Amino acid sequence: MKLVVRVKLLPTPVQAAAFEATLRACNEAATWVSATGFEEQSTANRALRDRCYATVKERWGLGAQAAQHSIKKTADAYTALRANLKAGNYGHPGGKRYERTAGKPVAFRKDAAQPYDDRMLSWQHEARTVSIWSTAGRLKGVAFTGQAEQLAVVAARRHGESDLIRQNGTWYLLATCEIAEAELNSYPVGFLGVDLGIVNIASTCDGDRYAGRRLNRHRAQDRKLRTKLQKKGTKSAKRRAMRHAGKEKRRARDINHKISKRIVAAAQRTGRGIALEDLGGIRERVRLRKPQRVTLHSWSFHQLGAFIGYKAKRCGVPVVYVNPAYTSQECSKCHHTERGNRPSRAVFTCRVCGFVEHADLNSSHNIAARGWWMWVRGAESQAPALMLIA
Structure with a gap:
C-alpha cells in the first residue's frame, strides 16, 4: 500500500527563490505542452514527448528528467480529466460546466507540484538534508524537518517519486512510501x-x-x-x-x-x-x-x-x-x-x-x-x- 508523507523543507532565501523559479518554469512548460496537445487533439504521453520535448528543454532551460516529468504530468492531467468527465463529476454532457471544462486546455498554476525522481533528488537522512535539482543548478544541503516517526517511514519505506510543492508560503516534499499491508481479516464476525x-x-x-x-x-x-x-x-x-x-x-x-x-x-x-x-x-x-x-x-x-x-x-x-x-x-x-x-x-x-x-x-x-x-x-x-x- 502506498502512503504519501509530507516533509517540510527549510530552504534559505536563495534556495527558496530557486525553488520558486523552478516551479514557475516547469508549470509554464506544462501549460504550453497542454495547449499544444489540446490543439492537436493528441494528449498521450508518447505523442506529447515526441512533439514537445526538444522545445521544452530549449525554451525553459529544463533538464532532461524535468522536461519529461512536465510532459508526463500534462498527460496524467488529461487522463484524470477524462475519467472525471466520464464519472459525471463535471455534470452531464451538454451541460454548461461540462462543456466549459472539456472545451479548454488544462492549465497549471505557477506553484503547482512538480515530480522529482531519484536522479533529481537525493536524501541524506542522518543530516536531514536533501540535494535537489533546480533551474539554478543542483541545490545541496537543503534542510528538512518533520515528526520523527514519519521521517523514519520515509527513510525506510520511500519508493518512487517525490513532489516539490509550496503551500501557504511553506515548501514541502511529498514522498511516496510503500507500506506493508496487514493480513486481511477474512472471517469478520460482522x-x-x-x-x-x-x-x-x-x-x-x-x-x-x-x-x-x-x-x-x-x-x-x-x-x-x-x-x-x-x-x-x-x-x-x-x-x-x-x-x-x-x-x-x-x-x-x-x-x-x-x-x-x-x-x-x-x-x-x-x-x-x-x-x-x-x-x-x-x-x-x-x-x-x-x-x-x-x-x-x-x-x-x-x-x-x-x-x-x-x-x-x-x-x-x-x-x-x-x-x-x-x-x-x-x-x-x-x-x-x-x-x-x-x-x-x-x-x-x-x-x-x-x-x-x-x-x-x-x-x-x-x-x-x-x-x-x-x-x-x-x-x-x-x-x-x-x-x-x-
Missing part, C-alpha cells in the same frame, strides 16, 4: 455500519455519533468571511482569503482523521469489517435548495471515506461500500421502506412494526446488514491505493 451525514458527521451502529454542530458553525462563519473578502476584492483581502481557505481545509482534514481513526479502531478491536455508503456522484443525484446545496457540497464525504479505507487497510480490516438507496427510510427491524417512516430529520418511526429509533442509528444498522450480505457474496471493496499523511 460489520460496523457507518452513516455519513452533515448534522452528525458519522454515526455507527454501535450508537457512536460524531456531532458536526460545532464544525457547521465554523463553516458558516467561514462562508460569511469568504463572501465578505470576495466582495472587498483588494489584494490584502485576497491574501487573507487564501490563508483562511487553507485553515478551513486543515480543520476538516484533522477532524476526518480523528473520526476515521476511532471507527477503524472500534472495528479492529471487535473483529468486524466496516460498511460505508457508496456516495459517488451524490452532488449530481441529490436535488436540494440552494442553502442546502452549499451545506452538502462543502463537506468532504469522500475524504472521510478514503481515510477510513486506507486506515482499515493498514489494520487488515475489510471495507465494503453499499448502495445508499433508502437506507434512511428502511426499518432495520422489519425492513419496511416508506418515506413516512421519517416524520423528522432525527427520528425514525416504522409505520408497520412501530419501531422507533434515532434516524442515523437506524440507517447505520441497515448499512451494516447490507455490508454483511455484500461480504457473503464476495463483493469486497478496495481501499484507496494512495493517501496523504501530514
Whole structure:
C-alpha cells in the first residue's frame, strides 16, 4: 500500500527563490505542452514527448528528467480529466460546466507540484538534508524537518517519486512510501455500519455519533468571511482569503482523521469489517435548495471515506461500500421502506412494526446488514491505493 508523507523543507532565501523559479518554469512548460496537445487533439504521453520535448528543454532551460516529468504530468492531467468527465463529476454532457471544462486546455498554476525522481533528488537522512535539482543548478544541503516517526517511514519505506510543492508560503516534499499491508481479516464476525451525514458527521451502529454542530458553525462563519473578502476584492483581502481557505481545509482534514481513526479502531478491536455508503456522484443525484446545496457540497464525504479505507487497510480490516438507496427510510427491524417512516430529520418511526429509533442509528444498522450480505457474496471493496499523511 502506498502512503504519501509530507516533509517540510527549510530552504534559505536563495534556495527558496530557486525553488520558486523552478516551479514557475516547469508549470509554464506544462501549460504550453497542454495547449499544444489540446490543439492537436493528441494528449498521450508518447505523442506529447515526441512533439514537445526538444522545445521544452530549449525554451525553459529544463533538464532532461524535468522536461519529461512536465510532459508526463500534462498527460496524467488529461487522463484524470477524462475519467472525471466520464464519472459525471463535471455534470452531464451538454451541460454548461461540462462543456466549459472539456472545451479548454488544462492549465497549471505557477506553484503547482512538480515530480522529482531519484536522479533529481537525493536524501541524506542522518543530516536531514536533501540535494535537489533546480533551474539554478543542483541545490545541496537543503534542510528538512518533520515528526520523527514519519521521517523514519520515509527513510525506510520511500519508493518512487517525490513532489516539490509550496503551500501557504511553506515548501514541502511529498514522498511516496510503500507500506506493508496487514493480513486481511477474512472471517469478520460482522460489520460496523457507518452513516455519513452533515448534522452528525458519522454515526455507527454501535450508537457512536460524531456531532458536526460545532464544525457547521465554523463553516458558516467561514462562508460569511469568504463572501465578505470576495466582495472587498483588494489584494490584502485576497491574501487573507487564501490563508483562511487553507485553515478551513486543515480543520476538516484533522477532524476526518480523528473520526476515521476511532471507527477503524472500534472495528479492529471487535473483529468486524466496516460498511460505508457508496456516495459517488451524490452532488449530481441529490436535488436540494440552494442553502442546502452549499451545506452538502462543502463537506468532504469522500475524504472521510478514503481515510477510513486506507486506515482499515493498514489494520487488515475489510471495507465494503453499499448502495445508499433508502437506507434512511428502511426499518432495520422489519425492513419496511416508506418515506413516512421519517416524520423528522432525527427520528425514525416504522409505520408497520412501530419501531422507533434515532434516524442515523437506524440507517447505520441497515448499512451494516447490507455490508454483511455484500461480504457473503464476495463483493469486497478496495481501499484507496494512495493517501496523504501530514
